[in-house]
Amino acid sequence: MTKQPSLYAFPTVNDLASALRAYVIHCQEAGLARHGVFKVAVSGGSLPKTLAQALLPPPASEADTVKWDRWEIFFADERAVPLDHPDSNYGLLKAELLDKLPAEAGQPTVHPIDVEVLDDTQELADRYEQALVKSFAGRDSVRLPIFDLLLLGCGPDGHTCSLFPGHELLRETTAWVAPIEDSPKPPPRRVTLTLPVVNHAVRVAFVATGGSKAEVMKRIFDADGDGLPCALVNEGTGERCSWFVDNDAVVGVGYPRRPFNL
């Protein structure tokens, strides 16, 4: 049982946000102890808003401090659009979170995609991979980068990052970052971390809220996962994976919830 992902369910998104903060800070401290920085990748969708709710409130104590100036933020997936485009995940994170950081908090290092090559998604993915190589070089054997934490969403179809059910990208074994030109969720042209990179992270946290997630949560947790991308991450990461959900997202899900503690 201990090798299974943890499912933490909360009555409200507010409760979820408090627990998520404690979890992220725990991962931050582990990353800082390991190598002096905290390397994290984030998704788009509803996640940046929840993350802001979790991380923007002032610290309740020294131990509750988000050390923004030690954070290195990457994007788990990104759309091939300019950074100020309404579809940009960078733009979303900036609007929801980065622009709201108090000046005295210190600023994180953020790694957006290289918008010089938006017309060529393979080149866009290659350049993002190079940014990862540069950042992770010297720390790992660099066969695969080891993120301290990935903060991911789960689509109603079971996708995560821009890894979609049944897509050939799920079979990628060597690339760290891959292009996709036919994303079923618009916009179609994107880049994404690959499954081996996701599964190699020290910790992975999914955040899923709302009743629209309940059907897919049953398939991920109670059935055999149906090969859904989120289920493949559960299988690949086991106890390193935690799900932060509200009760609406797990109506009818039989998989045991854990009481939240670190």
Ligand SMILES: O=C(O)[C@H](O)[C@@H](O)[C@H](O)[C@H](O)COP(=O)(O)O
């Ligand atoms: O760029 C994207 O499209 C997102 O990164 C995507 O992978 C998202 O995380 C899921 O679709 C869940 O989105 P919601 O949290 O909005 O349901």
